[in-house]
Amino acid sequence: MARPSRCRRICSEPAYDSFRPDGISGEPEIVLTLDEYEVIRLIDLEKLTHEQCAQHMDISRTTVTEIYEAARGKVADCIVNGRPLLITGGNYRFCDGQTAGYCQKNCRKARGTEQGGAVREKGAKEMRIAVTYEDGNIFQHFGHTEQFKFYDIEDGKITGEQIADTNGQGHGALAGFLANARVDALICGGIGGGAQMALAQAGIKLYGGVSGSADEAVQAYLAGNLGFDPNVHCDHHEHGEGHTCGEHGCMEK
Secondary structure, three states, X not given: OOOOOOOEEEOOOOOOOEEOOOOOOOOOOEEEOHHHHHHHHHHHHOOOOHHHHHHHHOOOHHHHHHHHHHHHHHHHHHHHHOOXXXXXXXXXXXXXXXXXXXXXXXXXXHHHHHHOOOOOOOXXXXXXXXXXXXXXXXXXXXHHOOEEEEEEEEOOEEEEEEEEEOOOOOHHHHHHHHHHOOOOEEEOOEOOHHHHHHHHHOOOEEEOOXXXXXXXXXXXXXXXXXXXXXXXXXXXXXXXXXXXXXXXXHHHO
């Protein structure tokens, strides 16, 4: 009977889980598993040896070599033959950010914990826009938002997107959460005066009173035609049940 394969330890899910060649469609997808992705990340990006990678993933060096060769073959197939790449599945478990000898100074899980969520590092030349987020749209009450969607911008183009949970943090902590994530601008619906002041102190530009699709709002911002209310205000605690922020009731959450 074959021995079951050892579960591979990985840092976190990839920030981007699919890639498609520009202008090409209909080609069969290549599936890169998360453990294959982690080997590529550790060896090709972090420049670890196969032995070091094996220690990080809690598997043998020969297993790392086998995974690495399979993963490199898949990536090459995508690049050479213009096939879409999907990163999903695999035999893995997540690092808890506290394992001795594994998570170190540059561990992304540890950095995410310090920031209140697994937020990736922003590039030195990138601008980061945050949007209060729910089901693809701009959530309409800043202090009750459960997720932000981050858009990293360079040379007027979106270079990365990520959704981050706020983990139940309220008005007072959210400005700090955004500051720690190195956000430069926030697009939202309603927002109270205290939160606006905290954002201003953190140097975060506010674009409030916006509703609709989060993605479309960011594209409008990049095109220079985002409609927003410079005098937006929403004090959730001073209004009754009928008060609205933007187009949705504050009291929905």
